[in-house]
Amino acid sequence: MVKEDSKLVVTFSPSSTDVKLGDFVKLGKYTVLVGFLCEMMILCQLGNQLFMMFSGATPKLIACGNYDLSHFDDKEACHQLSLIKANNASEDCLPQLDTQFDTVNMEWNYYCEGGKSVKHSTSVQMIGVMIGSIVFGQFSDSFGRKKAMIIALLGCIISMMATSFTNNLFTFTFARLIVNIFNGGSIAVMLVYCVENLPKKDRLWINNVVSWAPNYILYAIVAYFSADWRTLARVSSLLTIPPLLLLIFMSESAQFLAQKGKLDEAQAVIERMYKINGHKCDTVLLKQTLNREKESFEAKQSAGKTYTFFHLFYTWKFATFTIVLAFGYFVTSIVNYGIVYNMEKVSGSIYINAILIGVIRYALNLVMAFLDYKFTRIGRKLIHMGAWIEIVLACFATFLVHATQTEKQFSGLIRICSVSIVAVSAQLYITNGIVSGELFPTCIRNLSYSHCQFWTRVGVVISPQLFLLNELWGPLPYIAMGCLGLLDAIIFQTAIPETKGCQLLESMPTEDECIVGCRRRKNAAQKAELEKLNSV
Incomplete structure (x- = not known):
């Protein structure tokens, strides 16, 4: 300048x-x-x-008339309420609900079984x-x-x-x-x-x-x-x-x-x-x-060359990358938003928990940006694996607490694990996003990212249903998240190459490697060549 x-x-x-x-x-x-x-x-x-993290939080049932239910967990409190109503049909006690935020559940009385309707919403x-x-x-x-x-x-x-x-x-x-x-x-x-x-x-x-x-x-x-x-x-x-x-x-x-x-x-x-x-x-x-x-x-x-989502499966390598990255985004969203939309189940202030998530996420973003810039050995796969190790360990630790029914004694540990899961999952989104751009050539790079984003949305849609698994068994949502995370970590490490420092691809592979739509194009080319010879 x-x-x-x-x-x-x-x-x-x-x-x-x-x-x-x-x-x-x-x-x-x-x-x-x-x-x-x-x-x-x-x-x-x-x-x-995050609107439904606050507005759709299921309130805690603490009492019904003169019956104190505050010392029960959510599932048992709802069970006790049904017994109270069944055994005292003539006595219509008024349920008392407690929440940190005036939610739609509170206003329209969606609690216990009714809370499922809000999760479906x-x-x-x-x-x-x-x-x-x-x-x-x-x-x-x-x-x-x-x-x-x-x-x-x-x-x-x-x-x-x-x-x-x-x-x-x-x-x-x-x-x-x-x-x-x-x-x-x-x-x-x-x-x-x-x-x-x-x-x-x-x-x-x-x-x-x-x-x-x-x-x-x-x-x-x-x-x-x-x-x-x-x-x-x-x-x-x-x-x-x-x-x-x-x-x-x-x-x-x-x-x-x-x-x-x-x-x-x-x-x-x-x-x-x-x-x-x-x-x-x-x-x-x-x-x-x-x-x-x-x-x-x-x-x-004028060349008439257009690229579609089918080109993400153009070769076996591309097909593998596409499926693995889509699965990674899907699992990450289920785990991340599964916790977010059920944050009311975590001890402590829902506001402080959200602030802690933001602070830890931001700190990790800055630290990882520095490490990525400073150390060449810290690549995409290492960050991806490190993030999943922390999340899986947090899921399994929370599972053990619930399985041993020691939630009250270790409520602080559950809180730390839940907050860390949401905070660290940001690194998975960042890593998957960067890799999706570095694995595919320019002409289908945006298609790859769009495809991944679609599966992110699918995971977000399913995530509110995750904690309905606790109807079968209380700790089940956490073991499900841990197993899904472990599976994604293994698949990613096995199927995705390290892309840090690699040159971006500018062109598609040759047709010799093609597995989708190649026969039709070859037949069309042969037909055009034959017509050209006949015209001569």
């Missing part, structure tokens, strides 16, 4: 004839705006994901995230990242506010389903927008600083002062207004505009970014780069 007219001029090497549009995205004030937008959006996204709500990811992902590719995010945020504001006025579990579930459709869209599109608007060399540390971890702390504070689910829904709606206003000020992705052939608009976006940063842009080089981007895109379009 050199100074010219009191402004920084961003220059490129004269020998560099392969400058990409992404190379014009530099660290500066505009990056701060992008990071600030992501932070505010993440708070809203995480809030919608949570699963239905999470289906919306899957729908939103698909719908808004396609919308953003067709009409733009900014438009998609504006619609998603507007939808979140309206539907979250509408949720606070529902009066029964059915309408509540429907409203929350709509919320999560827009929230799923917001999550999917924001990831792409951030990647396209952050400098390549700064994406890792920015994503470690601006992440979900610190927002656990912020949302726990918001939930504490909200105190009840209706207020929390309204506050969450209002918290979505600031990122919407900032987004209106932000520019559309220059990469998206260039791919759509809107070169003048893409150039204006880059020049505006440089103006905000206080830099002077090399407009000549920018125009040349935009023209190359357009020619490259048009060449791909």
Whole structure:
């Protein structure tokens, strides 16, 4: 960089004839705006994901009339209540419930067996995230990242506010389903927008600083002062207004505009970014780069080569990677959100537990980013294995406590294990995400990540049902999580190669390695060749 007219001029090497549009995205004030937008959006996204952690927590049955049930565990207290009602049919005692947060369960009397209905409601709500990811992902590719995010945020504001006025579990579930459709869209599109608007060399540390971890702390504070689910829904709606206003000020992705052939608009976006940063842009080089981007895109379009999810199974290696990574995301979400949506079963304050999760997660993010940067031997597989070892040990320790019926004596240990499971699972998401990008070539890299995200959503949908296994046997959910985690750790270590420091693949394997759809293409090629010979 050199100074010219009191402004920084961003220059490129004269020998560099392969400058990409992404190379014009530099660290500066505009990056701060992008990071600030992501932070505010993440708070809203995480809030919608964790809403049922607070609002759907099953209350503890402590008494019924003059009958004290506080010294029983949840299952036994419910059993005693049924005996009281059966033996005293003429005496209709009023159940007394205790909870740290005024939940929908409290307001509409969903406790004991009724608590299952709220867990089912949570699963239905999470289906919306899957729908939103698909719908808004396609919308953003067709009409733009900014438009998609504006619609998603507007939808979140309206539907979250509408949720606070529902009066029964059915309408509540429907409203929350709509919320999560827009929230799923917001999550999917924001990831792409951030990647396209952050400098390549700064994406890792920015994503470690601006992440979900610190927002656990912020949302726990918001939930504490909200105190009840209706207020929390309204506050969450209002918290979505600031990122919407900032987004209106932000520019559309220059990469998206260039791919759509809107070169003048893409150039204006880059020049505006440089103006905000206080830099002077090399407009000549920018125009040349935009023209190359357009020619490259048009060449791909004219070649008629399109890639689908089937290409993730193009070779045996790709098929193995795809299945293993999908399974990993699925299991991680079941374990992570299984604990999150049943946090009321953990001793201590639900707010303090959420804050502890955020603190530990954030600390781990920063430590792992440093270790990954500093030590070449600490690769993806080592971090993945280390995370699962901690989680599996925590699951088995909690299982032993429940199996020996010493929950009261070791309630502190259960709390530490539960908090650590949710905190450490963040490393599994990060590791699986990085590996999914490093194993596949550029043309199907986004497809790989989208496929993994789909299975993440499936795991989230199933996770609220996990603790219904305790109807069969109290410790069963923890042994199930431990065994699933152990299985994923073994499969990952066996089937996935170390990818740290490896060059990213740029092209697909040859057809000699192909196992899906190759015969049809070969037959078509042979037919075309035969027709060519016949015409001669």
